[in-house]
Amino acid sequence: xxxxxxxxxxxxxxxxxxxxxxxxGLVLTTDPKPRLRWTVELHERFVDAVTQLGxxxxxxPKTIMRVMGVKGLTLYHLKSxxxxxxxxxxxxxxxxxxxxxxGMRASAMELQRNSGSSSTLMERSMNxxxxxxxxxxxxxxxxxxxxxxxxxxxxxxxxxxxEKACQTLAGENMAVASTAAGPFKTxxxxxxxxxxxxxxDTAIKDFISPHPPHTFPPFQDMNNLxxxxxxxxxxxxxxxxxxxxxxxxxGAGKAPIFWPDDLxxxxxxxxxxxxxxxxxxxxxxxxxxxxxxxxxxxKPPPLSPLLVGNDAIxxxxxxxSVKLERPSPRQSSGHSDERVNNNNNGMPNNSNPTMSxxxxxxxxxx
Amino acid sequence: MAMAVDNAFNGVAVSDxxxxxxxxxxxxxxxxxxxxxxxxxxxxxxxxxIDGGTNCNSPSNPAEGREEEEEEFRSLRLYHLxxxxxxxxxxxxxxxxLAQVILIRLNELVSTSHGTNLERxxxxxAQAFQDLLDCAAVSGGGPNKPHHLHRDxxxxxxxxxxxxxxxxxxxxxxxxxxxxxxxxxxxxxxDRRVHIVDYNIMEGIQWASLxxxxxxxxxxxxxxxLRITAISRGPSSRRxxxxxxxxxRRLVAFAASxxxxxxxxxxxxxSDESFRPSGLKLVRGEALVVNCVxxxxxxxxxxxxxxxxxxxxxxxxxxxxxTLVEEExxxxxxxxxxxxxxxxxxxxxxxxxxxxLEAGIPMxxxxxxxxxxxxxxxxxxxxxRRIEQPQRAATAAEENCLWGExxxxxxxxxxxxxxxxxxxxxxxxxxxxxxxxxxxxGSNKLVLGWKSKRLLSVSIWASSSLSSSSSSSDSE
Numbered sequence: 001x002x003x004x005x006x007x008x009x010x011x012x013x014x015x016x017x018x019x020x021x022x023x024x025g026l027v028l029t030t031d032p033k034p035r036l037r038w039t040v041e042l043h044e045r046f047v048d049a050v051t052q053l054g055x056x057x058x059x060x061p062k063t064i065m066r067v068m069g070v071k072g073l074t075l076y077h078l079k080s081x082x083x084x085x086x087x088x089x090x091x092x093x094x095x096x097x098x099x100x101x102x103g104m105r106a107s108a109m110e111l112q113r114n115s116g117s118s119s120t121l122m123e124r125s126m127n128x129x130x131x132x133x134x135x136x137x138x139x140x141x142x143x144x145x146x147x148x149x150x151x152x153x154x155x156x157x158x159x160x161x162x163e164k165a166c167q168t169l170a171g172e173n174m175a176v177a178s179t180a181a182g183p184f185k186t187x188x189x190x191x192x193x194x195x196x197x198x199x200x201d202t203a204i205k206d207f208i209s210p211h212p213p214h215t216f217p218p219f220q221d222m223n224n225l226x227x228x229x230x231x232x233x234x235x236x237x238x239x240x241x242x243x244x245x246x247x248x249x250x251g252a253g254k255a256p257i258f259w260p261d262d263l264x265x266x267x268x269x270x271x272x273x274x275x276x277x278x279x280x281x282x283x284x285x286x287x288x289x290x291x292x293x294x295x296x297x298x299k300p301p302p303l304s305p306l307l308v309g310n311d312a313i314x315x316x317x318x319x320x321s322v323k324l325e326r327p328s329p330r331q332s333s334g335h336s337d338e339r340v341n342n343n344n345n346g347m348p349n350n351s352n353p354t355m356s357x358x359x360x361x362x363x364x365x366x
Numbered sequence: 367m368a369m370a371v372d373n374a375f376n377g378v379a380v381s382d383x384x385x386x387x388x389x390x391x392x393x394x395x396x397x398x399x400x401x402x403x404x405x406x407x408x409x410x411x412x413x414x415x416i417d418g419g420t421n422c423n424s425p426s427n428p429a430e431g432r433e434e435e436e437e438e439f440r441s442l443r444l445y446h447l448x449x450x451x452x453x454x455x456x457x458x459x460x461x462x463x464l465a466q467v468i469l470i471r472l473n474e475l476v477s478t479s480h481g482t483n484l485e486r487x488x489x490x491x492a493q494a495f496q497d498l499l500d501c502a503a504v505s506g507g508g509p510n511k512p513h514h515l516h517r518d519x520x521x522x523x524x525x526x527x528x529x530x531x532x533x534x535x536x537x538x539x540x541x542x543x544x545x546x547x548x549x550x551x552x553x554x555x556x557d558r559r560v561h562i563v564d565y566n567i568m569e570g571i572q573w574a575s576l577x578x579x580x581x582x583x584x585x586x587x588x589x590x591x592l593r594i595t596a597i598s599r600g601p602s603s604r605r606x607x608x609x610x611x612x613x614x615r616r617l618v619a620f621a622a623s624x625x626x627x628x629x630x631x632x633x634x635x636x637s638d639e640s641f642r643p644s645g646l647k648l649v650r651g652e653a654l655v656v657n658c659v660x661x662x663x664x665x666x667x668x669x670x671x672x673x674x675x676x677x678x679x680x681x682x683x684x685x686x687x688x689t690l691v692e693e694e695x696x697x698x699x700x701x702x703x704x705x706x707x708x709x710x711x712x713x714x715x716x717x718x719x720x721x722x723l724e725a726g727i728p729m730x731x732x733x734x735x736x737x738x739x740x741x742x743x744x745x746x747x748x749x750x751r752r753i754e755q756p757q758r759a760a761t762a763a764e765e766n767c768l769w770g771e772x773x774x775x776x777x778x779x780x781x782x783x784x785x786x787x788x789x790x791x792x793x794x795x796x797x798x799x800x801x802x803x804x805x806x807x808g809s810n811k812l813v814l815g816w817k818s819k820r821l822l823s824v825s826i827w828a829s830s831s832l833s834s835s836s837s838s839s840d841s842e
Contacts, residue, residue, distance in 0.1 A: 136785070139785065139786060139789065140789050140793075142786075143786050143789045143790045143793060144793055146579065146582075146790070147544070147790050147793055147794060149578060149579075149582065150544060150547070150575035150578055150579055151540070151575070151794075152578075153574045153575045153577070153578035153579075153624075154540070154543070154571060154574045154575045156574065156620075157570075157571060157574030157575075157616075157620055158530060158533075158571065158574075160616060160619070160620065161526070161569055161571075161616065162526065162530070164616070165522065165523075165526060
């Protein structure tokens with residue numbers, strides 16, 4: 001029955017306002033038809049009692065009541081709860097799928113209400129339904145696990161593609177770089193003759209990720225990767241960003257990805273932006289850089305400190321061969337601005353001659 | 367049919383284009399306005415980069431309400447212009463000159479690398495239309511052979527980067543691959559030898575995860591021997607990054623690394639790109655699977671005839687399973703009829719894709735621009751060519767139907783999508799942005815969509831007679 005309380009004890013924060021706590025520690029609802037609220041603690045005592053008595057099948061409401069020794073608990077409460085317990089084993093168990101949980105609760109409620117009539121039939125279908133639900137949950141977990149493995153496998157494979165592309169081009173560039181006398185020809189076509197693919201050198205190097213490709217660190221680690229990177233995050237160029245393990249696959253669901261901001265992309269051109277074709281500064285194939293600039297349509301790069309930073313990071317990350325093409329920090333904004341302005345027309349349609357160059361070159365493989 | 371073009375058009379209500387006769391005056395009126403309007407709202411690339419904002423441009427702008435109005439006006443204007451070009455190109459009263467004029471105007475307004483999603487899409491459409499015009503002008507219109515190859519040729523770096531971005535940032539690639547693979551896995555659960563014929567193997571990425579799954583099968587025979595035959599085109603066709611042989615080598619290496627018994631073959635198409643089943647090497651007792659991916663990132667630079675011949679040929683082999691990944695195109699009952707339907711549908715579809723990429727790629731401009739340039743631009747071109755075709759060819763009533771429907775007509779029967787497959791698709795898509803949806807259409811098709819727009823479907827089919835290959839005695 002409904003226990004009125006003379007002095008309602010202070011309510012715990014998570015009680016709903018409509019509940020009052022009786023002297024016995026029971027939480028009762030105050031709606032017209034008072035129902036006992038099975039809190040976690042109460043339920044645990046219940047479970048203890050049941051286990052003591054040898055399991056839900058052996059225990060009876062009377063014995064449970066005696067064992068639990070909770071005042072205010074009636075046979076009625078225990079009967080229904082025991083029945084639920086028998087069916088659900090752990091009605092408090094958390095399901096992943098909310099809808100399943102709700103469905104379970106709904107049908108459990110219904111069963112409780114109809115407990116008088118044709119209970120065995122209800123029980124049986126409840127059982128089946130529950131089994132089905134549990135089976136599906138199991139399957140879902142399996143699927144999730146497999147999905148993770150498959151995504152990793154695909155990632156590994158992609159990695160091998162990117163790496164191979166890197167190596168091929170690096171090798172070719174090495175050859176070109178060592179043989180090229182005057183690296184700066186008027187057209188950018190000289191590299192095209194030796195390789196079928198033309199990739200800016202820095203971009204190649206960036207294919208190689210510094211991180212093991214097939215590990216998918218949890219999201220927190222991903223955060224670290226991007227936020228606590230060595231000093232000024234001299235943004236690795238575009239391709240490098242791609243190689244970072246996907247933050248998606250944390251198994252923890254969605255997570256906003258902290259990709260490097262736009263700033264990084266600006267730098268696509270910068271290390272190479274300093275390798276300006278006109279005054280040849282370094283013995284490196286310029287075409288790559290012009291290529292890169294054209295392809296990525298870089299904006300006016302930021303100030304030289306960043307360029308320097310870029311180089312530092314580039315040096316760290318890239319292999320020795322890149323040093324050949326290392327831009328000297330002196331060659332900073334002046335040249336790059338000029339270069340960028342050249343390329344940065346308002347409408348980079350393909351009518352833009354600089355655009356069409358690399359593409360025209362590539363038609364050899366097309 | 368009211369086409370409220372959402373997505374990039376942001377709920378700008380559009381007049382009912384299907385009843386064109388009634389509205390033609392209005393259309394014309396609006397068209398003239400659009401063309402002739404002194405730029406009360408000049409297109410200003412107020413941001414150099416593509417900003418992701420559509421309606422809310424600059425938060426610092428005090429008159430934001432007015433900003434939105436202008437935005438809507440701009441959107442509407444672009445939309446009108448695009449429709450006008452479509453009408454001029456495909457409509458009953460064709461006029462290439464008019465189309466050209468409008469395109470010139472459009473080009474003043476939009477650019478493929480600046481502006482909102484809508485503006486960029488419009489620019490790509492404008493490009494595609496221009497290609498059509500130039501094509502026709504030059505050669506009298508040979509189908510499917512774009513004369514602007516330079517536009518579609520991208521450096522391998524670009525392609526690779528764009529692909530990596532696409533498949534990391536959006537579920538398009540993985541959805542198709544994984545769903546098809548799961549269906550294959552289930553179909554060959556008890557087989558010792560599996561043979562997959564892949565129409566468009568590209569870099570073979572789909573098979574990495576399949577191999578992994580095969581190797582880790584627990585409660586069935588150890589990893590079956592997997593054979594993949596890649597259909598390859600002649601040397602004239604465009605290669606993506608590498609050759610088919612390279613793909614084969616890579617797959618072999620990968621298989622070796624995980625301990626999957628594997629062999630790789632090639633089957634060349636005829637010069638006219640038709641498929642001869644006899645060119646395949648078949649082994650008795652193997653389960654034959656046909657895999658046909660026609661969507662991103664696989665460039666469908668192949669003609670519908672080629673695809674049709676492949677599918678027809680494949681059917682004659684009585685494969686255990688046929689997996690088909692394609693664009694989900696909406697069309698009315700009369701397929702060849704209404705270019706408007708198709709055009710608007712394509713607009714909606716690509717708008718949705720653009721929007722979804724925007725949601726998925728926080729790196730705003732370059733990355734998305736790359737993906738758009740490498741993949742979406744060519745797709746838009748191909749779509750327009752496809753829409754244009756029946757007008758020229760006058761035959762292909764079937765050309766524009768979904769390939770899945772073709773398979774059904776050919777007599778293949780639908781194979782159900784399992785709970786596990788559906789579950790996997792949902793889980794996969796959940797890893798990405800909220801806006802993606804997975805639906806089950808019919809019993810054998812899973813569709814990936816963005817918000818309310820369906821984009822990409824995977825359907826699985828089986829031969830109605832499971833006679834050949836693996837089982838010995840069955841015959842229909």
